[in-house]
Amino acid sequence: MLKRLHERKKLQLGIGFGTGIFFGFLLQKGGVTNYDVILGQLLLTDFTVVKIMLSAVITGMVGIYLL
């Protein structure tokens, strides 16, 4: 699907950059750019990281199945 779009190298770099902006924005809003939050997950006192990962995976799975 959309093969012609995937072959446009320069445009793809721009899309990658744009995706990165959204991804970084979401990571920060989720708090997982914060050392204390990551550490809290590993010490099993703050489950933010797992909540984000699992909801991303469940949402993503649905899309991948349908695509």
Place this chain on the structure above:
Amino acid sequence: MDWFMMERWSPYAVGFGMGVLSWITFLLSDKPIGCSTAFSRTSGMLERLFRGDRVKEKAYYKKFSPEVDWEWMLVLGGCLGAMISTLLSGSFRILWVPSRWESAFGPSFTVRWIVSLIGGILLGFGARWAGGCTSGHGISGTLQLAVSSWLAAICFFIGGIFTALLLYRP
């Protein structure tokens, strides 16, 4: 607009957003969201500054050519996106030593810096051996139900929890 200025969003909303973002990137770019390959490409670019084009002969860099690609731009955009988020919520600040680290190991920046450097090297090694990091394996791989990614993600947590408990348990 208030929504964008909030300091934190619900983790479920953030996860949902990342999931939707992964649909869009698979559709528009046919690429999984990942980060660690961009770091090996960058190391190739740095090596090329010193050793010239011979770097390209290396088997590893034949596979992961040292050049700016989609994922490299994603990492760059990620830094910018996170910064925009902190600026909008007013939480942007430069922090040399994280608070939890400080309460356990003291305020020395040098100690923190050296440990971070060692940690970064181990992280880079591990991510390349595994062929992915928390984003590539942990999110993009697991949502495609790749067995290797589920194994890798579970092992990231086992290793991380073990090390954190070892370091932070009094």
